[in-house]
Amino acid sequence: MRFAPSRIAGAFFIDIDGHGDERGTFARTFCAETFAAHGLATHFPQCNASYSAVRGTLRGLHYQAAPQGEAKLVRATRGRVFDVAVDLRPGSGTYLAWDAVELDWRRKNAFYIPEGCAHGLLTLEDECEVFYQMSAPYVADLARCVRWDDPAFAIAWPITPTSMNDRDATCPYFTQGNDA
Numbered sequence: 366m367r368f369a370p371s372r373i374a375g376a377f378f379i380d381i382d383g384h385g386d387e388r389g390t391f392a393r394t395f396c397a398e399t400f401a402a403h404g405l406a407t408h409f410p411q412c413n414a415s416y417s418a419v420r421g422t423l424r425g426l427h428y429q430a431a432p433q434g435e436a437k438l439v440r441a442t443r444g445r446v447f448d449v450a451v452d453l454r455p456g457s458g459t460y461l462a463w464d465a466v467e468l469d470w471r472r473k474n475a476f477y478i479p480e481g482c483a484h485g486l487l488t489l490e491d492e493c494e495v496f497y498q499m500s501a502p503y504v505a506d507l508a509r510c511v512r513w514d515d516p517a518f519a520i521a522w523p524i525t526p527t528s529m530n531d532r533d534a535t536c537p538y539f540t541q542g543n544d545a
């Protein structure tokens with residue numbers, strides 16, 4: 366695995382070294398020892414998968430409030446998605462910064478997003494599946510969201526969303542000390 370720092374402190378783009386042969390490829394996608402050496406979470410008690418049927422589906426920007434903030438290790442297991450993180454940690458040197466990466470199942474790359482950051486994705490193909498490893502269990506009452514098009518972040522989305530649910534369409538705009 367190769368770790369490249371993103372614009373957000375503690376968030377990393379992860380590429381993997383596939384072992385190819387006549388059958389195809391094999392690659393390690395997680396290693397607790399290696400993650401610990403990079404200061405990343407190593408305990409992922411829950412994993413999720415989402416499937417989006419059409420290109421332009423937007424999910425996010427979501428995060429879980431303290432005291433159950435969640436780090437996420439995100440990868441595309443089908444299709445290709447524009448995956449975004451936004452730093453919502455007031456004490457961070459990259460507060461309100463965003464960064465993104467194209468996650469492609471063919472490349473098998475991943476995005477590690479530390480707790481305190483919001484996460485969202487926009488599918489770039491039909492039939493996309495995204496697999497997440499979460500460092501904290503889901504607590505519905507602590508689920509939070511902020512607007513994908515919030516001028517406070519000014520995320521440069523590559524294509525116009527064509528599909529999102531009402532919750533994401535009506536997430537609150539971020540304000541200092543937001544706990545919406």
Ligand SMILES: Cc1cn([C@H]2C[C@H](O)[C@@H](COP(=O)(O)OP(=O)(O)O[C@H]3O[C@H](C)C(=O)[C@H](O)[C@H]3O)O2)c(=O)[nH]c1=O
Pocket residue numbers: 413415424425427428484485486497503
């Ligand atoms: C996250 C989660 C959700 N749920 C329930 C809550 C809803 O009834 C349903 C769909 O959840 P949601 O609308 O939050 O799913 P997405 O819109 O795909 O959001 C996900 O994708 C964005 C990009 C994220 O970063 C979050 O991890 C995650 O919330 O599953 C659960 O039962 N367990 C869970 O861990």
